Amino acid sequence: MLQSLFNGLSGMLSFSKGIEVISQNISNMNTPGYKAKNALYQEVLGSQYGAGSDVAGTAMQQQNGDFQDAGSPTTLAIDGSGFFILRGENGENYYTRAGQFQLNEEYMLVDSATGKYEVMALSEAGVLEAFSFEGNRVRPPVATSEVQLAGNISSDEGEHRIDDLYIYDIAGESHRISIELINDDAGSWTVNVLDENESNIGSGSVAFDTDGSPLEGSSSAAIEIPFAGGQTVEFNLGEPGSFENATQFVSGATNLGATVTDGGAASGYISLNFDNDGVLNIEYGNGEEEEGARIALANFNDVTKLSQSGSFYQAGPDVRMIIGNANEGVNGKVLGGKLELSNTELTEQFAQLLVSQQGYTASSRVMNVANQLIETLYSSTGGR
Structure with missing residues (x-):
């Protein structure tokens, strides 16, 4: 009883x-x-x-809980299995499904609630490292290396001029130049590069074959230009034997033009977004794009063995853990700009x-x- x-x-x-x-x-x-x-x-x-x-x-x-638009590109959710990995101030690892992240003053991705726990990325060598944006926030200047010529130039022309081209030096400074082509007879042309003061700052030569296409071995002119630090710019007619870019036909009108194919000033980022693989995609003000670090995810053989530490989880020595990339193996995909609810x-x-x-x-x-x-x-x- x-x-x-x-x-x-x-x-x-x-x-x-x-x-x-x-x-x-x-x-x-x-x-x-x-x-x-x-x-x-x-x-x-x-x-x-x-x-x-x-x-x-x-x-x-x-x-999974429901997913809500967060309005922030650095807020992340996991659609599927896995946990984000955070590193505490003493080097200990924490795990969470709440991807409320932000970039701090040092451009490290950290947990918004603590402001201190660093979000972990996975390097190409498979090593955990703090997710840093410092090296990607500004796109360094790129010196112009090529100017592509396109259109027709008649062999009856004595000379032809292309004005108002802008190329960049190694410091990212823009320079206005003109190209002057002088007919040397028999399909050969001297290429003079003039600065904004009409001074000749470099010369080279190009040539066309008898069929009007760029001549093998003379389809481009690599001209050294004495900007700050010096640089070599290739003025290119196109592939030898091809008629896709510059041509020389006697019967055709002269309409040869030029396009600067690369180069640019230093530029800051204008937008960020994470793809499903957890890779940060960056767009810069000059239109260029670049990939940044990649979020690391952790998976556990038995989540019931995880211990809670405040709003986060920790794994003891008896818990088997697999660290990998999002959208690979058992790991779910990352949803950028989304927040997983309870x-x-x-x-x-x-x-x-x-x-x-x-x-x-x-x-x-x-x-x-x-x-x-x-x-x-x-x-x-x-x-x-």
Whole structure:
């Protein structure tokens, strides 16, 4: 009879712990990345008829929460399996599904809540390193290396001039130049480069074959131009034997022009976005694009063994972990500009709450009945 009393008590304690788990889930229904938990009830063995029940622990629900537009390109979510990896101030690793990240003053990607925990990237060598944007925030200047000529020039022309071209030196400074082509007869042309003061700053020669296409070995002129630091610019007619760019036809009108194919000043970034592979894509003000670092993800053989440290998880030495790239293997894909919400389902939690309430009430009724029976036993014994 006494065991019935203790069984009822253990039931009340177990359901009480279960209600604590449910209340934790409900209180975190608006916490980004939160994973709801289920209480793990177990039978306590003792006598032949058992010794009640207990809560052995909790199990994390693994399904994704809903995804919400965050309005920030550095806020990330994981569609599928995996955790973001954060490194604390003492070098310890933390894991989270809440990708509320931002760039700090040192252009390191950090957790917004703490402002200190660094988000980890995975290098090409497969080594974890802090995700840094410092080396990508400004696109360095690029010196012009090629000017492509295109169109026709008649062999009857004595000379031809192309004005108002802008090329860049190694410091990113822009210079206005003109190209002067002088007919040397037999398909050969001298190429003079003139600066904005009409001074000749470099010369070379190009030639056409008898069929009017660029001549093999003379289809371009590499001209040294004495800008700051000096540079060589190739003035190119096109592929030898090809008619796609510059040509020389006697019967054709002269309409030869030129395009500067590369070069530019230093330029800052204007937009960032992460692709599904977790790679940062950067667009600069000069129209160029570049890839930055790549987010690292961690996967665990048993997430129930993770311990919580505030809003983050930590893995003990007995937890097997795989670190890799997003959208590879078992890892899910990264969603840039999205935030994963809590996966707490209120309908499910309220249903479990009602069941736990009924279980708690029934256990208390068992204690009450057991107590009445014991009192009856004592009363009948005392009355003899």
